[in-house]
Amino acid sequence: MQSSSLTEPSLLATNMKKNILLIVRNPPFANSSNAETLDIAFACAAFDLPVSLLFLNDGILQLANNQQSNLLEKKDLTNNFRALAMYDIEDYFVIAEDAQRYQLTQNDLILNCKIINKDKMAALIRTFDTVINL
Amino acid sequence: MKHSIFETLHIISKGPSDQQLYQNAFDSMLEGDAIVFTQAGVYSLLSKDFDFPEQLIYALSIDVDARGLSQKVDKRSTLISDAQFVALCCQYKKTISWF
Amino acid sequence: MNKEQAFSLLDEEGYLLDLTLWSKELALALAAADQFELSENHWEVIDTIREFYQEYQLSPAMRPLVKAMSIKYGPDKGRSIYLMKLFSQSPPKQAARYAGLPKPLNCL
Numbered sequence: 001m002q003s004s005s006l007t008e009p010s011l012l013a014t015n016m017k018k019n020i021l022l023i024v025r026n027p028p029f030a031n032s033s034n035a036e037t038l039d040i041a042f043a044c045a046a047f048d049l050p051v052s053l054l055f056l057n058d059g060i061l062q063l064a065n066n067q068q069s070n071l072l073e074k075k076d077l078t079n080n081f082r083a084l085a086m087y088d089i090e091d092y093f094v095i096a097e098d099a100q101r102y103q104l105t106q107n108d109l110i111l112n113c114k115i116i117n118k119d120k121m122a123a124l125i126r127t128f129d130t131v132i133n134l
Numbered sequence: 135m136k137h138s139i140f141e142t143l144h145i146i147s148k149g150p151s152d153q154q155l156y157q158n159a160f161d162s163m164l165e166g167d168a169i170v171f172t173q174a175g176v177y178s179l180l181s182k183d184f185d186f187p188e189q190l191i192y193a194l195s196i197d198v199d200a201r202g203l204s205q206k207v208d209k210r211s212t213l214i215s216d217a218q219f220v221a222l223c224c225q226y227k228k229t230i231s232w233f
Numbered sequence: 234m235n236k237e238q239a240f241s242l243l244d245e246e247g248y249l250l251d252l253t254l255w256s257k258e259l260a261l262a263l264a265a266a267d268q269f270e271l272s273e274n275h276w277e278v279i280d281t282i283r284e285f286y287q288e289y290q291l292s293p294a295m296r297p298l299v300k301a302m303s304i305k306y307g308p309d310k311g312r313s314i315y316l317m318k319l320f321s322q323s324p325p326k327q328a329a330r331y332a333g334l335p336k337p338l339n340c341l
Contacts, residue, residue: 088296131228
């Protein structure tokens with residue numbers, strides 16, 4: 001494909017697959033929604049759909065390292081979230097204000113996330129064709 | 135119509151006491167977006183705490199009527215039927231559900 | 234281990250119910266029941282899929298299995314065509330069955 005054709009909006013629409021943003025808003029062990037979001041991510045990967053994840057609000061807590069789910073006799077989603085990279089899903093976002101609120105830095109997170117300011121969130125969301133917010 | 139472009143339709147189904155959810159939803163909005171209140175979300179149209187945003191505001195009339203709010207809701211909002219709700223979802227580029 | 238002993242440990246889809254009861258003998262019995270012979274190449278996949286499960290607590294679909302094989306054994310074995318030729322059914326499903334792991338989800 002010639003590079004100039006990439007700028008043609010109609011070609012972009014037909015050649016590119018819809019990109020999907022999954023928003024994770026819940027802390028670990030809250031309910032099944034974070035596990036369901038993972039299921040959606042893995043299912044999208046099976047169909048080669050480009051997926052990104054935004055860990056919003058308490059969602060960032062799902063990424064905190066050193067969790068010991070066995071103490072609660074619950075399934076450890078941390079390992080499952082780390083598997084996303086093996087499904088070629090590697091585009092993760094967290095909000096700087098959420099990280100500050102919970103005193104989390106990149107070193108405290110199990111995934112290598114892009115940290116964006118809250119006032120950039122709306123523009124980020126607008127770049128996606130589909131948003132699933134569980 | 136306030137905007138010529140129909141960007142994102144934000145569907146809010148929780149009441150206004152869920153402040154964090156409202157903050158997240160409003161932080162996600164830009165010009166060209168609109169809001170539909172459904173279920174307990176329609177109570178926003180009563181609350182003095184609720185600052186009306188720039189965006190167009192719709193509320194599902196069945197949820198408004200069921201809660202006895204028909205005479206009380208803020209006049210800046212537009213009440214819509216289920217069919218109109220579906221039409222709005224199709225009209226906008228995408229929807230985001232806040233629940 | 235004979236076929237009856239092996240099958241008594243499986244769910245209705247043929248996957249091991251209690252993951253701690255896995256053994257090489259079980260894998261051999263399950264393969265024998267399929268009239269399928271396990272070569273060194275098959276064992277590499279079974280080992281890889283078991284290591285994947287240890288690490289991520291889930292059975293891999295095709296793409297991550299290919300990736301894990303590629304990381305461990307290089308690009309020649311990290312290809313879906315290689316795995317397709319090696320197995321008679323869906324590679325992630327068949328290998329997970331012999332490896333005593335749950336059925337992989339989202340597997341086309």
